[in-house]
Amino acid sequence: MAEYTLKVRRYQPETSEGPYWEEFKVELDPSLSVLDGLLQAKDRDDGSLSVRCSCRAAICGSCGMKINGQSGLGCKTQIGEAQAMADKFTGPSPDSATPGRGSEGGSISDSPALTGAEDVAPIVVEPMGNMPVIKDLITDMESTHWEKIRRVTPWLLPHGEAPEREYVVEPESMIDITQSMACIQCGACVSSCLSMEADPDFVGPAALAKAYRFVGDPRDAETKERLHDLAEDPHGIYDCTHCFSCIDACPKGVAPMDQIMRLRRKAGEEGIEDPNSGHHHELAFAQIIEKKGTLDEATLPKESVAYGIKGKLKPSKRTIKETLAAMPTIFRTIRTGKVRSKWLQLLFPGLHHKLPGGAQDEVKAIYRHAEEHREEFNIYISGADDVEPEPDENETEEATA
Amino acid sequence: MKLAYWPGCVSRGFTTELHGSMAFTAGKLGIELVELDRANCCGAGVIAEHNQELADTLNARTFALAQQTGLAMMNICSTCQGAQSECQQRLDADSAYRAHVNEALSGQGLEYVKGKDGFENKNFLWVLVEDYGLDRLAEKVVRPLSGLRVGPFYGCYVVRPKDRLGYEQHPDRDIYLEQVIEALGGEVVEYDGARKCCGFPVITMNRETSLRQAGTHVGDAIDAGADCLVTPCPLCHLNLDMQQPEAAKIVNRDLGLAVLHLPQLVGLALGGEPKQLGMGKHIASTGWVEERLTGAAAPA
Numbered sequence: 001m002a003e004y005t006l007k008v009r010r011y012q013p014e015t016s017e018g019p020y021w022e023e024f025k026v027e028l029d030p031s032l033s034v035l036d037g038l039l040q041a042k043d044r045d046d047g048s049l050s051v052r053c054s055c056r057a058a059i060c061g062s063c064g065m066k067i068n069g070q071s072g073l074g075c076k077t078q079i080g081e082a083q084a085m086a087d088k089f090t091g092p093s094p095d096s097a098t099p100g101r102g103s104e105g106g107s108i109s110d111s112p113a114l115t116g117a118e119d120v121a122p123i124v125v126e127p128m129g130n131m132p133v134i135k136d137l138i139t140d141m142e143s144t145h146w147e148k149i150r151r152v153t154p155w156l157l158p159h160g161e162a163p164e165r166e167y168v169v170e171p172e173s174m175i176d177i178t179q180s181m182a183c184i185q186c187g188a189c190v191s192s193c194l195s196m197e198a199d200p201d202f203v204g205p206a207a208l209a210k211a212y213r214f215v216g217d218p219r220d221a222e223t224k225e226r227l228h229d230l231a232e233d234p235h236g237i238y239d240c241t242h243c244f245s246c247i248d249a250c251p252k253g254v255a256p257m258d259q260i261m262r263l264r265r266k267a268g269e270e271g272i273e274d275p276n277s278g279h280h281h282e283l284a285f286a287q288i289i290e291k292k293g294t295l296d297e298a299t300l301p302k303e304s305v306a307y308g309i310k311g312k313l314k315p316s317k318r319t320i321k322e323t324l325a326a327m328p329t330i331f332r333t334i335r336t337g338k339v340r341s342k343w344l345q346l347l348f349p350g351l352h353h354k355l356p357g358g359a360q361d362e363v364k365a366i367y368r369h370a371e372e373h374r375e376e377f378n379i380y381i382s383g384a385d386d387v388e389p390e391p392d393e394n395e396t397e398e399a400t401a
Numbered sequence: 402m403k404l405a406y407w408p409g410c411v412s413r414g415f416t417t418e419l420h421g422s423m424a425f426t427a428g429k430l431g432i433e434l435v436e437l438d439r440a441n442c443c444g445a446g447v448i449a450e451h452n453q454e455l456a457d458t459l460n461a462r463t464f465a466l467a468q469q470t471g472l473a474m475m476n477i478c479s480t481c482q483g484a485q486s487e488c489q490q491r492l493d494a495d496s497a498y499r500a501h502v503n504e505a506l507s508g509q510g511l512e513y514v515k516g517k518d519g520f521e522n523k524n525f526l527w528v529l530v531e532d533y534g535l536d537r538l539a540e541k542v543v544r545p546l547s548g549l550r551v552g553p554f555y556g557c558y559v560v561r562p563k564d565r566l567g568y569e570q571h572p573d574r575d576i577y578l579e580q581v582i583e584a585l586g587g588e589v590v591e592y593d594g595a596r597k598c599c600g601f602p603v604i605t606m607n608r609e610t611s612l613r614q615a616g617t618h619v620g621d622a623i624d625a626g627a628d629c630l631v632t633p634c635p636l637c638h639l640n641l642d643m644q645q646p647e648a649a650k651i652v653n654r655d656l657g658l659a660v661l662h663l664p665q666l667v668g669l670a671l672g673g674e675p676k677q678l679g680m681g682k683h684i685a686s687t688g689w690v691e692e693r694l695t696g697a698a699a700p701a
Contacts, residue, residue, distance in 0.1 A: 088576060194557075194598040198617070199610040238606045241614070242446055243598035244483075244561035255562075264450045276606035282451040289442045289459070295410035304605045325608060329647055338643065338682050339415050353413065359439040362509045366462060369505035370455035377453065377491045377498050384494045386515070 003027050004079055006037055007122035008049065011133050019133070023122060024049075030080025034125065035063050037079050038137070050136040058251050061186030065137050066126040071192035071249040074125075074137075082123045090121035128191035130200070144196075145187045148204050152211035152230070157222040173218040179380040180213040180259050182252045189246035189256045201235040205246035205256030208237060212259035215266060224270060231267040231274040238264070238278030253380060265376075275318065280304045290367050293355035298342045301326065402533065405467040406434035407522075409478040410442050411635040415643065418679025419635050422664040423477050423525070425678060429671040430533065430541060434475070440466050443484040445636070446558075446602070453491075458505050460488035464522065465511035473532075474522040477664065479634030482524040483558025483566070489522065490565050524559055526633045526663060530577045535584040543672040545586025549693050551666065552590040552627035553578035554618065554641065556634030560596050578631065581663075585670035592625035594618030599637040604644070609651060615640040616652030619660075629659040629690050631666045638662060645685045659687040669694065 004026050011019040024041035035053055042049040053063040056075045063074040068085045131139035158167070189205035196202045203211075211230055214220050230236045237260055246256040268279050284303030288296055305322045333339040345351045354360060412419040427434050440463040442448075449456035463485070467474040476482055492499050493515050503512050514520075523531070529538060559566065560575045568574055575596060579589045600614030619641055622630055632638055640648070642660040649656040661669075665678045669690075680687040 088573070194614065195603070195610060197597075198600065198613040199607065202610075234607070239603065239610065241598050241600060241610070242602040243557040245557075245598075247562040261446075261450045265453070268451055278606050281605050282447055285445070285447040286451045286455070289444070289448065293441045295414065295442050295445070297411065297414045301605055322605075322608070325647075329644060332646065332684060333415075333643060336682075336684060338684060342414060355441065356438055359441075362439075362462065362511075363441050363459070365508060366458045366505050367455065370452055370458050373454055373501070374452055375454040375498070375501065377457070377495065379491060379494050382495055384490065386494050386496055386499075 001027055002030055002080070002083075004037060004083055005120065005122040006034070006041060007124045008038070008041075008136070009124075009126040010049070010136050011127075012048070013135055022046075026079075028079060030083070031078055033075045034065075034067055034077045034079050034082050034123065035074035037123075038074060038125065050138050052138050059184065061184035064128045064139075064186040064188045064191060066124075066129060066191065068124050069126075071128060071188040071245075073186060073188065073251045076251045079123065083121075086121040086123045128187055130190055130193060130196045131187070139187075141187050141190075144200070144204075145185070145190050145206060148190075148207040149185070149210055151203060152207045152214075153222075153226070154207075154210050154214065156214065156217065156220055158219050159221040167219050169218050175381055176378070177213050177216040179254055179378070180209045180216070183209055183213075183250075183254045184252055186251065188249040188251060189254075192245040192249035194243045194245050195239055195241040198241075199235060199239060202239045203230070203233065203236050205240075205260070208240070208263060209254050209256040209259040212263050215263060223266075227263065227267045227270055228272055230263055231272045231279070234275050236274075237267065238274055238276040255380065262376075277304050277318065277322075290364060291360075292352050293360050293363050294353070296342075296345060296349075296352045298339075298345050299349065299352075302346060402431065403433040403435065403472055404475040404528070405470045405472040406436045407440055407463060407467070407474060407476045407481060408436065409476060409481045409635065411639070412477060416635040416638055416662065416682075418682040419477060419638070419662045419664065422662055422668050422673070422678040425673055426664040426668040426671060429668065429673070430538075432528075432533070435470055435472060437463065437466050437470075437474075443478075443481045443488075445480050446484050446487070449484065449487065454502070456484070457488045457491055458502050460485050461492055461499075461502050461513040462506055462509070462511060464489065464492075464520065465506055465513045467522070468514060468517050468520055469511075471518060473520070475525060475528050476522060477525045477633070477662075478636070479524060479556030479559040479632075480636045481558075482522070483556075485522055486565050486567075524633055526559065526577050526581065527571070527574060529581060529667070530573075531571060535580055538581070538667075539584045539586075542585055542670045544670055544694065546582070546588075546666070546670050546694065547586050548696070549587045549690065550590045550626055550628045551582045551587045551661075552592055552622040552625065552630045553582065553595045554599070554622075554630045554632040554634075554637055554660075555596050556632060556637045557596075557598050559633060578633070578663075581667070582631065585667065587666075587670075590622060590625050590627040592618075592621045592627065594621050599634075599640040601636045601640040604640060611640065612644060612648040612651040615644060616648030616654075616656065619645060619648065619656045619658050620652055620654055623656065623658050627658060628693050629661055629687070631661045631663055633663040635662065643684050657685060659683065659685050659690050661687070661690070 006024045008022055010022050026037040026040045038051050054060040058076040065074050067077050067082050127133045127137045128139045131144045134140050193205050196204050215226050240260045281304040408420050441459050444456040582589050600611035604611040645656050668678045675691050
């Protein structure tokens with residue numbers, strides 16, 4: 001048994017007060033969960049403390065919340081671990097009482113100074129982010145989660161008439177989507193999403209992971225239409241900012257960002273033109289490295305936005321808008337001397353530094369090999385453990401495999 | 402200390418002051434850097450979303466070049482760290498896949514060998530804390546950053562995902578910047594954005610979302626009283642510094658906060674002059690940092 005302080009961000013809509021912090025002292029075994037701690041506080045101190053929960057075993061996905069700024073499930077976070085994290089993120093100076101310096105950063109900077117907390121940091125518990133709060137730790141998941149899930153047509157659109165009995169598919173062909181099928185709709189990834197924080201219209205990690213679950217399903221007949229839909233939405237797959245927050249937040253290993261990258265790869269293979277220039281950005285990036293070995297940052301935006309795949313000028317409204325928007329930055333970097341010669345490379349592409357003697361040919365050889373095979377390797381399926389055969393046992397490798 | 406050094410693309414392109422300040426700072430620290438000049442771009446996660454095997458093979462080539470030197474590898478870019486760690490995780494997970502990728506390198510006499518001589522690829526920040534040591538760093542300080550209020554800005558790729566970036570072995574990697582700032586005598590400023598996204602990965606795809614992220618974090622740091630930010634990621638630097646005036650327009654407020662590269666901040670404490678460290682090449686003026694430091698150094 002140990003004593004912990006839970007510092008909970010509370011909101012009671014029936015009062016006219018705004019959100020406020022309240023601390024609860026709880027006493028439980030470090031191996032029990034933060035949710036257990038909250039339920040103890042509700043039982044012993046204040047029955048009005050509100051939290052959604054059901055299974056308490058990371059199956060139902062009800063108790064999504066932020067603990068020390070990190071989105072996850074209350075029932076899957078051990079209170080002892082949460083304490084260790086709170087201690088780590090409490091600044092060294094006595095006046096640094098700002099809560100939630102967690103891995104996604106904190107949420108409330110105007111917290112009151114702690115009183116009577118001695119030298120033990122409180123565990124900061126908040127409702128999920130990117131969602132309206134209904135009461136205390138209960139959020140409204142309708143507008144930011146469920147509506148977006150429905151947005152991606154989360155059901156199978158199969159070929160022709162349904163078969164009389166079940167669909168028969170090769171087990172191997174379903175392995176690829178088992179990861180996205182593991183989602184329990186808890187919303188922790190949505191809560192953590194840093195793209196959605198800046199653009200609430202972003203379709204978001206949970207819905208896009210769900211979309212991949214159907215795009216990757218061999219029984220679905222609308223794969224291309226789905227990819228067009230997700231790529232052509234300006235707030236779709238190319239609106240993800242690649243911050244990995246959803247991967248750390250997900251309690252089930254779904255790695256939503258990885259599913260979004262799969263969707264991008266598939267949309268790219270289909271050659272789908274998107275309004276965000278996401279596809280051209282990828283192609284231009286890959287082509288620059290094939291030609292030059294290292295990135296030429298002046299050429300990349302030009303090739304992404306203004307030019308087509310084979311270097312043909314494709315002026316569009318977006319080309320003009322983006323080019324105009326980039327002008328102040330370009331002129332500023334020239335005027336201040338930050339970047340001068342780089343812009344000349346737009347006129348004289350040969351100016352970019354080259355890889356020395358023969359190295360560029362080596363890079364080109366890699367392209368030929370990888371473009372031919374395009375293998376995709378998923379650690380979720382394979383596992384990360386790989387035992388290297390002993391050097392002198394190489395010959396018996398096959399026999400032992 | 403001698404390391405195989407991958408400077409990345411941006412430090413030799415849009416942020417040459419990073420490359421220069423790293424050379425200066427390494428010299429002061431007594432770290433010898435063997436530059437991997439034949440190595441290629443890490444792909445920044447973008448090539449992986451185009452063709453995962455291509456990204457894995459490109460980085461396997463870089464690792465193989467580093468392994469030829471027999472030295473541990475160091476990078477100076479959060480994005481390189483993240484993209485390379487991602488590929489390395491896949492390469493290390495399966496010997497058959499590794500053999501397939503190595504097939505593409507065999508014509509070049511190269512091979513990536515898992516765990517060869519304890520091979521590791523570490524960002525300068527990790528090298529500084531784990532291999533160089535904070536005590537040793539503190540001993541080298543000739544101009545303590547007293548009174549300088551520094552906001553850390555990590556870059557997503559060195560803090561997430563935790564299970565890929567060695568946090569099991571090194572659980573404090575997400576507070577190293579704070580530790581370094583303190584070892585240099587500076588004051589850590591806490592603000593919301595330290596471990597959030599700068600927005601750079603979507604600057605081409607969704608300019609407004611991207612600059613709103615950058616502008617919000619810079620603004621939060623200013624509100625928390627920061628004199629400057631420090632980052633181990635040159636791509637974060639592009640959004641936080643080069644695009645700062647544009648970000649200010651999006652978030653509709655005055656900004657104007659110096660953003661230093663990690664080797665610049667360390668270099669200042671080791672006696673480097675701002676000009677020597679390329680601080681004049683920034684968009685957001687670094688003048689205030691200089692004033693703070695000269696003010697602090699002046700006898701009372």
